[in-house]
Amino acid sequence: MWSFSSRSEELVHQLISDKLKNGTACLTASVFIVSTLLSSQAFSEQAAEEVTQPRGGIEKKEPQKESEETSDESSASSSKGLASSIVVGNSQWYLLLGVAGAAAAAGGGGGGGSNSDSNNNNGISYLSNNLHGNSNPSSLSPQSAQDFDTSEYQSRSDLDLINAKEAYANISRLPVGAWQAGESVTIAILDTGVDTDHINLDESIDLPNCGTETCDNNYGEEDSGDHGTHVAGIAAADKDSAGTHGVAYNAGILAGCANISRGCGSASTSSLLKWSADQGARVANMSYAYTYSYSGSSLQRVVVRSDWSTNAVRSVSFGEPGSSPYQGVQSALERGLVGVVAAGNHNVGGLYPTKTAQPGVLASAPLDYVGTTIAEDLNLQWIAVVNVTSSKQLSGSSHGCGDAASFCLAAPGTNIYSTLPNDRHGYKSGTSMAAPQVSGAVAVVAAAFPTLQLPSGHSSVYLCDSSDARANNAQCHSKAVVNRIFVTAEDLGATGTDSIYGQGLLDLGAATEMIGNSELLSSSGQQVDLSDSVLSVPSAMGDSLSEQLANIQFIATDSYDQAGFTYSGTALLNETSGNQADYLATSRQQSLTSVELTDKLTYSFRQASSQGSNASLPTVFRFSINDDESVNFSRGLNASNQFGLLSNNDLDIESLTSTSAFANPFQSFNKAATGISYAMNLNNIWQVKTGAFQAVKENSDARSNSMAVEFTGQLSEQFEISVMAGYLKENKSLLEAEGTGVWNFDRGSSTRFYGINLSYQLQQDTYLLAGYSQGITENKGSSGNTFIEQQNTLMSDSLSLGLKTALDSDTSLAAFVTQPMAVSQGSISLNLPTGYENNRLKYEQLSFDLSPASRQTDFELVVKREFKQQNAFGKINVLKISNAGNIQGKQDAAVILNIGFRF
Numbered sequence: 001m002w003s004f005s006s007r008s009e010e011l012v013h014q015l016i017s018d019k020l021k022n023g024t025a026c027l028t029a030s031v032f033i034v035s036t037l038l039s040s041q042a043f044s045e046q047a048a049e050e051v052t053q054p055r056g057g058i059e060k061k062e063p064q065k066e067s068e069e070t071s072d073e074s075s076a077s078s079s080k081g082l083a084s085s086i087v088v089g090n091s092q093w094y095l096l097l098g099v100a101g102a103a104a105a106a107g108g109g110g111g112g113g114s115n116s117d118s119n120n121n122n123g124i125s126y127l128s129n130n131l132h133g134n135s136n137p138s139s140l141s142p143q144s145a146q147d148f149d150t151s152e153y154q155s156r157s158d159l160d161l162i163n164a165k166e167a168y169a170n171i172s173r174l175p176v177g178a179w180q181a182g183e184s185v186t187i188a189i190l191d192t193g194v195d196t197d198h199i200n201l202d203e204s205i206d207l208p209n210c211g212t213e214t215c216d217n218n219y220g221e222e223d224s225g226d227h228g229t230h231v232a233g234i235a236a237a238d239k240d241s242a243g244t245h246g247v248a249y250n251a252g253i254l255a256g257c258a259n260i261s262r263g264c265g266s267a268s269t270s271s272l273l274k275w276s277a278d279q280g281a282r283v284a285n286m287s288y289a290y291t292y293s294y295s296g297s298s299l300q301r302v303v304v305r306s307d308w309s310t311n312a313v314r315s316v317s318f319g320e321p322g323s324s325p326y327q328g329v330q331s332a333l334e335r336g337l338v339g340v341v342a343a344g345n346h347n348v349g350g351l352y353p354t355k356t357a358q359p360g361v362l363a364s365a366p367l368d369y370v371g372t373t374i375a376e377d378l379n380l381q382w383i384a385v386v387n388v389t390s391s392k393q394l395s396g397s398s399h400g401c402g403d404a405a406s407f408c409l410a411a412p413g414t415n416i417y418s419t420l421p422n423d424r425h426g427y428k429s430g431t432s433m434a435a436p437q438v439s440g441a442v443a444v445v446a447a448a449f450p451t452l453q454l455p456s457g458h459s460s461v462y463l464c465d466s467s468d469a470r471a472n473n474a475q476c477h478s479k480a481v482v483n484r485i486f487v488t489a490e491d492l493g494a495t496g497t498d499s500i501y502g503q504g505l506l507d508l509g510a511a512t513e514m515i516g517n518s519e520l521l522s523s524s525g526q527q528v529d530l531s532d533s534v535l536s537v538p539s540a541m542g543d544s545l546s547e548q549l550a551n552i553q554f555i556a557t558d559s560y561d562q563a564g565f566t567y568s569g570t571a572l573l574n575e576t577s578g579n580q581a582d583y584l585a586t587s588r589q590q591s592l593t594s595v596e597l598t599d600k601l602t603y604s605f606r607q608a609s610s611q612g613s614n615a616s617l618p619t620v621f622r623f624s625i626n627d628d629e630s631v632n633f634s635r636g637l638n639a640s641n642q643f644g645l646l647s648n649n650d651l652d653i654e655s656l657t658s659t660s661a662f663a664n665p666f667q668s669f670n671k672a673a674t675g676i677s678y679a680m681n682l683n684n685i686w687q688v689k690t691g692a693f694q695a696v697k698e699n700s701d702a703r704s705n706s707m708a709v710e711f712t713g714q715l716s717e718q719f720e721i722s723v724m725a726g727y728l729k730e731n732k733s734l735l736e737a738e739g740t741g742v743w744n745f746d747r748g749s750s751t752r753f754y755g756i757n758l759s760y761q762l763q764q765d766t767y768l769l770a771g772y773s774q775g776i777t778e779n780k781g782s783s784g785n786t787f788i789e790q791q792n793t794l795m796s797d798s799l800s801l802g803l804k805t806a807l808d809s810d811t812s813l814a815a816f817v818t819q820p821m822a823v824s825q826g827s828i829s830l831n832l833p834t835g836y837e838n839n840r841l842k843y844e845q846l847s848f849d850l851s852p853a854s855r856q857t858d859f860e861l862v863v864k865r866e867f868k869q870q871n872a873f874g875k876i877n878v879l880k881i882s883n884a885g886n887i888q889g890k891q892d893a894a895v896i897l898n899i900g901f902r903f
Contacts, residue, residue: 140180145169155244155425157390158412162437163509164247170512171448175555175566177836178450182248182443187235188276188284189436191228193220193264194255195421200242201232206252208279217265218275220257223421224264228255230428231287233419235436236443243425244417247440247508251447254281260288269362270318270325273339277332282446282478284337285439287432289344289360290316301352302344302360302399310368317365321372333377336474338482340439341365342431343386343408344399357499358402359384367403376460380407380479380486383442386501387413387434392492394500398431401502408502409485410492411437438485441508445481448512449563450836452480473839480561485511516560518567520742522786523831523843530556533572533741540665540735540796540822542852542886546573552846555833564833564841572742572830587658587877587896591649592620600624618672628681632691635674639693640667642677643710644722644757645771651759651804653769656814658877658896659858661800662771665821666728666753669704669736670695686713702732708753718762724755724773734779735796735823742787742830747780765806773798773821779828787830789845794826810866818858822886823851852886872901 148165159165171180179185186206196205208219223229232246232253239249256272257265267275269286276284289302305313311320319325333339343359346352358364363384369375387398388410394400401408413434420426445452453464453476462468464476488511489504497503518530537545549569556567592604604620618637624630632642640646640663646654653662660668670693677691690709697703708726715721728751732738739745755773762768777794798821804814827849833841859882864875874897881892 140172140174140176140178143169143172147172150239150241152239152241152243152245156417158416158437159247161390161392161412162247162441162506166509167444167512170509171444173566174448175553175564175835177842178564179447180250181239182236182251182440182447185248185283185443185447186252186254186279186281187248187436187439187443188254188256188272188279188281189228189232189235190256190258190269190272190276190284190286191220191231191288192225192260192262193223193228193257194232194253195223195229195419196221196255198229198233198419198421199423200237200240200244200419200425201229201253203238203240204232204236204246204249204251204253206254206279208254210279215275215278218257218267218272220255220264222264225262226420227262227287227428227432229421230416230418230426231285231432231436233425234416234433235285235440237419243419246418247437248443248447251440251443254279256284258286258288268325269316270329273332273337274328277335277337282336282338283340283439283442284332285340285436286362287342287430287435289342289362291344294348299346299348299351301346301348301356304344304355304358304399305361305364305367305403306355306358308361313361313365313368317362317368318374321369321374326374330374330377333374333381334472334475336478337381338442338478339382340435340442341382341384342435343384343401343404345387345397345430345432346399347397349396357400359386359399359404359408363408364402364404366407377475379460380482381475382407383438383482384408384502385413385431385435385438386410387429387431388492388501388505389414392490392505395429397429398434400500402499405497405499405502409438409489409506410501410504411435411506413437438506441485441506441511442481444508445484445511446477449481449484450477450839451557451562451564451841452477452484453562454480454483455561458483477839484515484561484563488513488515514558514565515563516558518556518565519559520554520572520787521557521562521833521841523833523841524786526786527559528741528787529559530567530571530741533739533743535573535739535743536737537573538736539820539856539885540852541737541850542822542854542856542888544852544886545848545850546570548848549573552832553834555835555841557841564836583658583877583879583894584896586660587875587898591652591655592618630679632677632679633675634677634693636672637675638663638668639670639673639675639691639695639706639708640664642691643667643689643708643724644755645759645769648759651767651769652812653802653804653814656804656812656862656864656875657816657860658862658879659816659818659860660798660820661802661816661818661858661860662757662769664708664724664726664753664755664773665796665798666726666751666773666775667693667706667708669728669730670706673706686711688712697733697738702730702738704731704733705729718760720759722757724753724757726753727751728753728775735775735777735794735821745779749777749779751775751777767802767804769800769802769804771798771800775821777826787832789829789831791828792826794823794850796821796823796826798822810868812862812864814860814862814864816858816860816862818860819855820858820886822855826850852883852888854883854886854888856884856886857882870901872899874899 145165148168153159153165168181171178196202210216220228234246236246236248236251236253237244239245254276256276257267258272259266259268273284291300292303293300314320318329341363343363346356348356366378366382369378384401384404384407386401386408387395389395395414411434413431414429415427416433417425417427454461460479462470463472465471486503488507490507491504492501520528520530520533549572552569553566554569555564557564592606594602594604596602600623602622606618619635620637621633622630641654644664645651645662673693673695675691675693677689679687679689681687688711692707694705706726706728708724710722710724712722729748731748732746734745734749753773753775757771760768774797779791799819802814802816807813827847829845829847831843831845834844835842859880861878866873877896879894884890884892
């Protein structure tokens with residue numbers, strides 16, 4: 001059954017729209033594509049999708065509280081830790097290392113959870129922490145957000161508020177070497193200790209590596225209350241179907257024993273921070289604050305900076321500059337430790353808006369060290385956290401961000417379901433519950449993006465510059481993690497950073513998505529925008545390259561901060577359509593019409609161009625120097641028409657075929673070229689011809705230049721032979737492959753080519769024809785392209801066979817079998833990042849074979865008849881194309897009818 005393909009419609013439209021051009025009109029009766037069977041291995045035209053997914057998901061209800069609720073953290077309890085006092089004027093303030101925000105923490109038990117026996121610590125190995133990747137990375141498996149929407153996930157409605165499952169799905173598509181849900185990162189929970197035997201925590205526990213009594217005392221393997229266990233579960237409870245899971249469910253937990261109300265030790269905050277860094281922790285969660293209780297009242301709030309002098313505030317945080325506690329904290333920060341501190345709770349309602357609008361003194365610590373040597377270390381490594389409800393409103397019991405707005409985040413902390421001692425689970429509320437959401441998020445982002453760096457222009461970007469003596473890899477990465485979390489936070493309240501919500505609501509989904517543009521980073525530091533990596537693949541390479549690229553993955557980094565994302569190799573193409581043969585245009589070509597201007601000067605022209613409406617009509621001026629020598633000046637003519645069998649006017653092959661039969665493909669790059677050629681008869685048998693041509697590719701600044709020399713002679717009266725050698729220089733392409741970005745061939749390529757043509761006259765008007773051409777191409781590459789690591793010499797060739805005869809004086813019959821030019825041998829190698837090695841991209845040299853798996857073969861039958869009395873002609877071409885475009889299995893067929901009149 002005859003049917004039109006999309007290409008058929010295009011050809012028909014082109015034919016119908018043709019107008020009379022300078023005396024010749026080709027009136028098309030019909031054009032058919034008989035069959036267009038697409039290859040089963042279709043040529044890829046689409047770059048791989050980015051690794052991120054749009055947000056969304058199932059809306060979750062608040063979890064139903066257990067029958068025996070835990071109390072809100074605004075309730076007070078007595079201090080079991082160290083209590084000291086500072087007298088300011090006539091008011092006595094109690095400096096309590098109090099629990100969670102405003103008060104000495106929540107009480108009460110809680111129902112639910114597993115009643116199974118606790119696991120002990122026997123057999124738990126210390127998890128080595130690698131802050132910037134791992135030498136033995138595991139491969140992630142791409143999943144959707146719904147795949148993470150488990151019963152454990154649903155037990156915590158707050159995870160949806162920070163788009164956690166979207167983040168896990170994003171990370172599941174990241175490169176090999178990225179870690180899911182905080183794996184390889186340790187979070188220090190500096191609190192009342194942690195029930196390390198809890199069925200929902202035991203797999204996450206990191207054992208300290210101390211050896212001294214002081215160090216060992218900092219470890220709290222038992223919870224003196226229930227606060228630390230609850231906080232630990234929010235940050236990093238195991239994903240093990242045992243009740244719930246933490247934000248960073250693969251992260252390690254280091255249980256710190258803080259000197260707080262109902263605490264378990266006597267260590268100060270500064271010593272605990274140094275201990276955490278010594279143990280390899282990346283994040284230190286401090287869900288406690290210094291509290292004030294109003295005399296004769298149950299009202300409480302946290303101590304804010306205006307309550308104390310600077311010296312008093314420093315004495316309970318990091319000490320004075322230069323002191324031992326100060327140096328210990330600075331050492332921890334220099335090793336990349338990130339401090340996350342609860343802003344504080346209160347139960348004073350609207351009685352003290354000035355005070356409760358500010359976070360506690362520990363949360364505000366960076367403000368008290370402005371101008372000191374630790375100030376830059378604290379920048380983007382200290383986070384204050386306020387509590388928002390499920391409706392994204394500041395909790396009525398939460399202090400605001402206040403003056404700490406630039407380093408403050410909002411996170412869900414109301415009615416949070418988490419672990420409690422003795423394998424129980426329950427609910428708690430407060431900024432204590434909001435802080436571990438952020439600690440978990442820091443672990444998640446740090447593990448997912450080993451190569452994060454601060455964006456250019458940031459005041460601390462020198463930390464990321466390996467050539468700078470002040471460079472610090474650990475700090476660079478930690479600050480970049482916090483910066484990414486800040487800039488992707490959901491804006492709440494007043495536009496931009498504000499005194500209530502600070503940077504906004506933690507959005508883990510956005511923090512694991514692309515922020516800027518996708519860039520490809522070379523091993524030498526060259527940066528190329530991925531969207532600029534465009535390659536126009538010529539038909540000489542078929543679909544070989546695209547198929548091989550589809551089987552590899554590489555890492556492109558975020559232009560904002562070098563976060564790594566996975567892409568399919570096909571993303572390097574962007575444009576995969578190469579030069580396709582225009583059989584219809586070629587079928588309309590006619591012989592040049594010649595006019596003798598003088599006895600030595602002949603002007604030849606073609607009455608209609610087949611190169612498109614914008615192309616110059618082919619013209620040739622031939623100047624006869626003498627009977628044996630002549631010079632041709634040509635414009636708009638295919639350079640191959642002046643050499644080989646196509647230049648034989650007696651054969652008139654050019655006006656018959658609709659394919660590239662007998663064209664030297666390396667000169668055919670110079671379609672519509674401008675050039676000069678010289679011909680000389682050496683004797684009665686042999687002729688030499690030489691020429692030089694230049695052409696600029698349409699819609700491109702690519703240019704090609706060729707030179708050729710050809711010897712033509714007769715081996716016998718019936719047997720004619722021509723041999724050719726030449727040189728082709730392409731200035732911005734490789735065998736017509738043009739590219740940008742990774743595929744930058746701005747230094748071009750050079751090809752040495754050779755050819756032979758044979759013509760054997762069987763009888764007066766019948767000829768057997770054969771032609772073969774071969775090229776050897778060297779890629780000159782690009783002066784600044786460091787992605788193309790290596791390229792082999794390319795071998796390419798073409799073959800044509802034909803039979804031409806005359807049925808009568810007006811009718812010609814011809815048959816041609818042609819294999820257009822294709823790469824027969826050669827490859828190109830790209831040096832691409834495919835994984836991580838510690839905190840650096842790991843590069844791999846990947847080699848791609850440029851030769852197609854199958855060769856295109858054109859089978860053509862042509863009948864042409866001249867109607868001399870009507871000054872007209874008619875021609876029909878029947879064409880069968882096998883492996884069209886050198887793509888295996890792609891078949892095509894056409895019947896093309898041309899009718900023209902000469903005027």
